[in-house]
Amino acid sequence: MISVGVDGSPASSAAARWAAREAERRDLPLRLVHVMDRRGAAPAGPIEECPPPxxxxxxxxxxxxELSPDHPGLSISAVVMFGSPAAVLDLAAEQSDMLVLGSRGNGAVPRLLAGSVALATLHRTVRPVVLVRGDDQWPREEELASATTSLRTVVVGLEVSRPSDDLLRFAFDxxxxxxxxxxxxxxxxTYVPDGAPGASSADPLPALAxxxxxxxxxxxxRAKYPDVEVAVEAVVGRPAEHLVDAARxxxxxxxxxSIRRSLGISHLGQVTRAVLHHAPAPVAVVAHD
Known part of the structure; x- marks a missing residue:
C-alpha cells in the first residue's frame, strides 16, 4: 500500500497525483491520510472510510x-487520524510500502522543498518517504500524455565508499x-597540497578506485534487474549540485x-539535505544503516 498525506493544500494535491500514478505502476492500493492536528497527543483513531456526509x-x-476519473481501476481508501502530524504520518508509514508527502517549505526561501512536518516525519520513520513539490514545476495529469521520456528517469545518488543495498534496491525497483x-x-x-607537483591536475587514482x-x-x-538501463555518471566536486541538476x-x-540504530539517531547528510531543499523533482529518502 502507498499512503499519502492530504490536507487540501496544492502541495498535498500534487503529492496525491504522484502517489496515484505510483500506486498504479506498482499495482498497490492508495490510502489518503488526513491528520487532525492535536500536537503533543499520541495518534488517536483511525477513523476509517468516513461516511461521505x-x-x-x-x-x-x-x-x-479528483483522482478517481484519471485512475478508475485504482483502489483508493481514506483514513482520518488525530494527533501530532509527524507521529500520525510515521504510524501511516509503518503500515505502508511508501509514504508520499507534499511540501514546498514554509521558510523565507520559497525554493525550499522540505517543510517542518516533512522533515520531522523523515527523522521518525524507517520507511521510504517521497516528497513532492506543490508548485507548477511538476506536470499534471493532462500534461503527461505529451511528456518526454525523461519523466521515466530515476536518479540516485550513491556514496561508493558506503553503498547501501536498501538504497539501490529502491532505486532499481x-x-x-x-x-x-x-x-x-x-x-x-582529490586532494593535492598547495604548491605540490601536479597541484593543477586531478589525480586519476581515486577515480579508478x-x-x-x-x-x-x-x-x-544489474543482474537482478537486467531490463533496467543504467547510466553511470562520475562527477568531481559537490555531488548535491550534480544531483539537483540531474533532477531536472x-x-x-x-x-x-543513515540510521544509527544502536543510538536511535537518524541523520540527514549534507547531500540529502541539499537535494531535499532544492531538487525540482520528487525526492525519495530511503533509510539505511
Whole structure:
C-alpha cells in the first residue's frame, strides 16, 4: 500500500497525483491520510472510510473525487487520524510500502522543498518517504500524455565508499516499474597540497578506485534487474549540485538517510539535505544503516 498525506493544500494535491500514478505502476492500493492536528497527543483513531456526509472526511473525499476519473481501476481508501502530524504520518508509514508527502517549505526561501512536518516525519520513520513539490514545476495529469521520456528517469545518488543495498534496491525497483533509465550519480574529490607537483591536475587514482567500487556495488542489482538501463555518471566536486541538476525533468530522485540504530539517531547528510531543499523533482529518502 502507498499512503499519502492530504490536507487540501496544492502541495498535498500534487503529492496525491504522484502517489496515484505510483500506486498504479506498482499495482498497490492508495490510502489518503488526513491528520487532525492535536500536537503533543499520541495518534488517536483511525477513523476509517468516513461516511461521505461526515465533515472531517471532506478533504480526503475531495481528493479521492479528483483522482478517481484519471485512475478508475485504482483502489483508493481514506483514513482520518488525530494527533501530532509527524507521529500520525510515521504510524501511516509503518503500515505502508511508501509514504508520499507534499511540501514546498514554509521558510523565507520559497525554493525550499522540505517543510517542518516533512522533515520531522523523515527523522521518525524507517520507511521510504517521497516528497513532492506543490508548485507548477511538476506536470499534471493532462500534461503527461505529451511528456518526454525523461519523466521515466530515476536518479540516485550513491556514496561508493558506503553503498547501501536498501538504497539501490529502491532505486532499481523504481526504474523497473517505469521501464525507464536509472542514472547513478556518484562523486569523488582529490586532494593535492598547495604548491605540490601536479597541484593543477586531478589525480586519476581515486577515480579508478571509485569506479571499481561502483562496479562491485551495482553488479548484483544489474543482474537482478537486467531490463533496467543504467547510466553511470562520475562527477568531481559537490555531488548535491550534480544531483539537483540531474533532477531536472526526472520522475524521481533517490537519496539516502543513515540510521544509527544502536543510538536511535537518524541523520540527514549534507547531500540529502541539499537535494531535499532544492531538487525540482520528487525526492525519495530511503533509510539505511
Amino acid at each position: 461526515h465533515p472531517i472526511a471532506r478533504v480526503p473525499r475531495q481528493v479521492a473525487g 523504481a526504474a523497473a516499474h517505469r521501464a525507464g533509465v536509472l542514472r547513478v550519480v556518484h562523486g569523488w574529490t 571509485d569506479n571499481e567500487a561502483l562496479t562491485i556495488a551495482l553488479g548484483p542489482w 525533468g526526472a520522475d524521481l530522485v533517490v537519496v539516502g538517510r
